Amino acid sequence: MDETTNIAVRCRGVTKTYGKGAASVPALRGIDLDIRQGELLMIVGPSGCGKTTLISIIAAILDQDAGRCEVLGRDVSGLGRQEKIRFRGALIGFVFQVFNLLPSLTALENVAVPLVLNGVLRREAEKQALGTLASVGLSTRAEAYPSELSGGQQQRVAIARALAHNPRLVVCDEPTSNLDHETGQHMMTILRDVARSPRRAL
Numbered sequence: 436m437d438e439t440t441n442i443a444v445r446c447r448g449v450t451k452t453y454g455k456g457a458a459s460v461p462a463l464r465g466i467d468l469d470i471r472q473g474e475l476l477m478i479v480g481p482s483g484c485g486k487t488t489l490i491s492i493i494a495a496i497l498d499q500d501a502g503r504c505e506v507l508g509r510d511v512s513g514l515g516r517q518e519k520i521r522f523r524g525a526l527i528g529f530v531f532q533v534f535n536l537l538p539s540l541t542a543l544e545n546v547a548v549p550l551v552l553n554g555v556l557r558r559e560a561e562k563q564a565l566g567t568l569a570s571v572g573l574s575t576r577a578e579a580y581p582s583e584l585s586g587g588q589q590q591r592v593a594i595a596r597a598l599a600h601n602p603r604l605v606v607c608d609e610p611t612s613n614l615d616h617e618t619g620q621h622m623m624t625i626l627r628d629v630a631r632s633p634r635r636a637l
Contacts, residue, residue: 443604443636444470444493448502451488462488465502475630487532487608494529494606495519507603524552528597530607534589536581542568542592543577549600567595570625572618586613594622598629604636605629 446468452461462485470476478486491497492504495511504511507526514522523529528549536545543564550560568574571591581589590613597605610626611619630636 441471442469442505443472443474443507444468445505446489446493446502447504449489449492449499449504450501451485451492451497451499463492463499470636472636473631474636475627476636490606490608493604494527495523496529524549525600526603528600528602528605530590530593530597530605530610532608532612534581534593536589536592536596538581541578541580542573542584542588542595545581545592546596546599549596553600555600564595564599567599568592570598571595571622587615587618590614591618591622594625598625 446466449463449466449468450461451463452459454460466485466489468489478489480486488497492499492511493506495506495514498512506522509522511519511522536542537548540548543561546564546567547557547560550563551557555563565574565577568577571594573588573591573595576584576588579588581592584592590610594607594610597607605626607626611622614622
């Protein structure tokens with residue numbers, strides 16, 4: 436078997452600079468990275484070193500300036516805007532650092548969103564979403580709105596939303612930063628188990 440078939444993410448020479456001229460700030464300078472299927476990879480470094488920029492490029496949210504980034508066999512920089520939306524919606528789960536929950540939707544509805552966008556009927560989507568909420572210990576808060584949840588609870592809803600549609604790649608930006616130690620450990624166990632699937636990476 437070609438070893439490349441086991442690669443979920445492959446970045447080569449990826450660069451990204453913010454601003455222009457004297458005000459320009461290089462965030463990424465020629466990044467090479469391989470992430471294998473079934474792998475849990477953590478990117479660590481000080482604030483401002485480019486971690487969020489890199490994972491946003493991998494998740495097809497942000498375009499690099501140069502280099503190539505292949506995700507699940509696709510060159511994401513070559514996808515159009517609508518293609519990127521469909522690609523993310525079907526194959527990628529993203530846990531944002533600032534949650535990005537929809538304030539007018541309940542926790543259950545927030546988690547059901549990626550399922551509905553992928554064509555699952557609402558009743559079935561909410562049934563699956565409730566099961567995912569239960570896995571992060573929030574089934575009893577399913578009808579609560581984000582404003583009624585603590586920061587840690589909102590983070591768990593965000594993690595559940597990222598996992599609800601069973602994506603092949605889960606990208607997290609500091610997924611346990613708002614959780615206490617015990618809950619954070621529990622979330623990492625869930626994420627580790629997710630990544631262990633031979634056709635998935637995190």
